[in-house]
Amino acid sequence: MVTFLLRRVLLGLVTLAVITLIVYGLARSMPGNPLTVQLGESDPSRKLNPADQQRMLEIYGLDKPWPVGYLQWLSKVVRGDFGRSITRKQPVTQLIGERVGPTILISGTALVLTWLLAIPLGLYASARGGHLDERVTGVTLYVLYSFPAFVAALFLQVIFAVWLQGTRWELPLFGMTDLPSDAGWAARSLDIARHAILPVICQTYVALAYCSRFIKANLEEVVRQDYIRTARAKGAGPWRVLVRHAFRNTLIPLVTLLGLSLPALVGGSVIIEQIFTWPGMGRLFFESIRERDYPTIMGLTFMFSLLTLAGQLLADLLYSFVDPRVSVD
Amino acid sequence: MPEETAKANGRPQLRQPSPGFWAEAWSRYRRRPIGMLALGFVLFLTGVAVFAPAIAGTKPVICRYKGQLYMPCLGYFNRSWESPVFTKDKFRGTYPKNLQAKDPDSWAIWPLVFQDPYRRVRDNEWPGRAENPSRDEGHPSRLNIFGTDQYGVDIFAKMVHGTTIALLVGFVSMGLAGSIGIIVGAIGGYFGGWVDAVTSRMTEVVMCIPTLVLILALVAVVEKPTIWKTMAIIGATGWTGIARLTRAEFLRLKESEFVMAARATGAGPLRIMLRHILPNALAPVLVPITFGIASAILIEGSLSFLGFGPPPPTASWGSILNSARSNLQLWWLVVFPGTGIFLTVLAYNLVGEALQEVTDPRLREAKK
Numbered sequence: 001m002v003t004f005l006l007r008r009v010l011l012g013l014v015t016l017a018v019i020t021l022i023v024y025g026l027a028r029s030m031p032g033n034p035l036t037v038q039l040g041e042s043d044p045s046r047k048l049n050p051a052d053q054q055r056m057l058e059i060y061g062l063d064k065p066w067p068v069g070y071l072q073w074l075s076k077v078v079r080g081d082f083g084r085s086i087t088r089k090q091p092v093t094q095l096i097g098e099r100v101g102p103t104i105l106i107s108g109t110a111l112v113l114t115w116l117l118a119i120p121l122g123l124y125a126s127a128r129g130g131h132l133d134e135r136v137t138g139v140t141l142y143v144l145y146s147f148p149a150f151v152a153a154l155f156l157q158v159i160f161a162v163w164l165q166g167t168r169w170e171l172p173l174f175g176m177t178d179l180p181s182d183a184g185w186a187a188r189s190l191d192i193a194r195h196a197i198l199p200v201i202c203q204t205y206v207a208l209a210y211c212s213r214f215i216k217a218n219l220e221e222v223v224r225q226d227y228i229r230t231a232r233a234k235g236a237g238p239w240r241v242l243v244r245h246a247f248r249n250t251l252i253p254l255v256t257l258l259g260l261s262l263p264a265l266v267g268g269s270v271i272i273e274q275i276f277t278w279p280g281m282g283r284l285f286f287e288s289i290r291e292r293d294y295p296t297i298m299g300l301t302f303m304f305s306l307l308t309l310a311g312q313l314l315a316d317l318l319y320s321f322v323d324p325r326v327s328v329d
Numbered sequence: 330m331p332e333e334t335a336k337a338n339g340r341p342q343l344r345q346p347s348p349g350f351w352a353e354a355w356s357r358y359r360r361r362p363i364g365m366l367a368l369g370f371v372l373f374l375t376g377v378a379v380f381a382p383a384i385a386g387t388k389p390v391i392c393r394y395k396g397q398l399y400m401p402c403l404g405y406f407n408r409s410w411e412s413p414v415f416t417k418d419k420f421r422g423t424y425p426k427n428l429q430a431k432d433p434d435s436w437a438i439w440p441l442v443f444q445d446p447y448r449r450v451r452d453n454e455w456p457g458r459a460e461n462p463s464r465d466e467g468h469p470s471r472l473n474i475f476g477t478d479q480y481g482v483d484i485f486a487k488m489v490h491g492t493t494i495a496l497l498v499g500f501v502s503m504g505l506a507g508s509i510g511i512i513v514g515a516i517g518g519y520f521g522g523w524v525d526a527v528t529s530r531m532t533e534v535v536m537c538i539p540t541l542v543l544i545l546a547l548v549a550v551v552e553k554p555t556i557w558k559t560m561a562i563i564g565a566t567g568w569t570g571i572a573r574l575t576r577a578e579f580l581r582l583k584e585s586e587f588v589m590a591a592r593a594t595g596a597g598p599l600r601i602m603l604r605h606i607l608p609n610a611l612a613p614v615l616v617p618i619t620f621g622i623a624s625a626i627l628i629e630g631s632l633s634f635l636g637f638g639p640p641p642p643t644a645s646w647g648s649i650l651n652s653a654r655s656n657l658q659l660w661w662l663v664v665f666p667g668t669g670i671f672l673t674v675l676a677y678n679l680v681g682e683a684l685q686e687v688t689d690p691r692l693r694e695a696k697k
Contacts, residue, residue, distance in 0.1 A: 018534050026546040146675035148627050150634055151667035154650060158660045173657070263539070270541050271631050275654075286635070289545050301542065308537045 103280030122215025145209035259315035364683025392437035449481035476661035505564025514575025578610035619681035
């Protein structure tokens, strides 16, 4: 067990180093640098003269070739320092700390909603397997699964912000809140909730369609097992068989799936946050790429990759924990 | 093969050779109405893509001009395929009046819909027809069945010409991803040992970087994005799943008896991999490739939508959606391209699903 953990952690660290190396190389190869992109776009007359620019680059350590820059970044990260954002003049950790809350508000709500709906739907689908109503829900879920989230987001915006404009069903298009920060606590939460409805819907439905199909597929496999026949033979009711005997045995793959959705929970969705201009992590990443803000790009990449690797490790560990037949060694 | 064995054993020859794997899979596929419907839709889209300039355009499909036959509509595929005669005679892209004025004996077969995907059709360009409406007046109408955008460009024409891009993105990027994935997976699975360790680690690294993050970074690196570069980037990042599956199949098949037999006859590793293992490993790999086509179309749509796609004159469905973002009142800019992307993705997913069910023996057993 200990050797397994040690091996995985060491391998994970190597993978992490390779990933950050690749992304750092890519980021530094993008045309332009934080200074030119930022100043040139806002006001061409404020462009730095070459000497000043050179001095600024030296201050940020960008005058050296990128492999050196990567090593400097890595040595700082090992000491727990993620650097300061160049364009926002803030420590990267603080920047991420500010953005992670709004993202979890959306993706956390979506995750809870998904599982609350997906489990009953999956159970229902396998209980009513083959009946007309089950087939209708099945087809609907499949259609939703193929419906691109960004298209759905635009459709919802057209419906709720344009067609229903002026009615009481109107929902806000952009941002997280329209109220000033000194508005009352209750009014602010209500306003944020109204802004969050559409993004939450967009993130929920795709995952819901996927998860309920996944649950149903797993249940179908388990239902064919002998112990289910035994349970039926001893007189257990159909729901009891389904929930107590069948569903419990599908928990393992579900736990794995949950572990793998860990990075998405914190990372958020670039496209959804971009469409609704939600001030979260996905949008921060998008902006930092456009601004060539290397420390922020790297901080976010590091975090995403770490979470992905941790999620995989967690899933493997849980797998052997929940199912004693599987051994990690 | 069965015939030869039958002969060798001296038994009566089989009257019909037993159907091969693919023939059998196809006969099962044909019995799936939804799969067939989806396949039909994909073929329909292919037809639209190939005949796009003949469906919507402002250049004649075929015309006779000064005693010669031309096909100016090919200019939509490639500028240089449009005869230089028309540039020399100063047509400037408008054919109907110029043809009549410069050669009274000329005739032309026009596209079904006289609209251009790249520019606004002007007043009286087609004799007696008014200019395309622009800004927020371009509601779907008899002349512009899907409406027009802010600049008066017809959406139907854009959609028809965008079909070419949507299909190309699917095939080119997945062709690339499939080749990379199969090569990496085959090498890793066949040779095993440290080769496998290296390729597996490589796959894992690419897998761990979130796809959109990697793609956005790569698109930013490429200085002048074109649709081909976008396709290459989508392909270069989408091969990991295919590589894993191919590796698993190769690991399984390299221990089988027919591979041992091939090795005994002196076949080299390349020959064994290509001629003996690959054909047997292809069916399970084909399924993720089909799903990959759907996701490639989706990724191109979202990239164009985010403004990271190819530059404006390229008519892709995602770029129409992008232009709708600042003008949500123009609902027809959202509904038609959005539905187009959705139906295409759905069709490829359904084809993939059906393919999986007819080629996977385990699923086949389960359905009995």
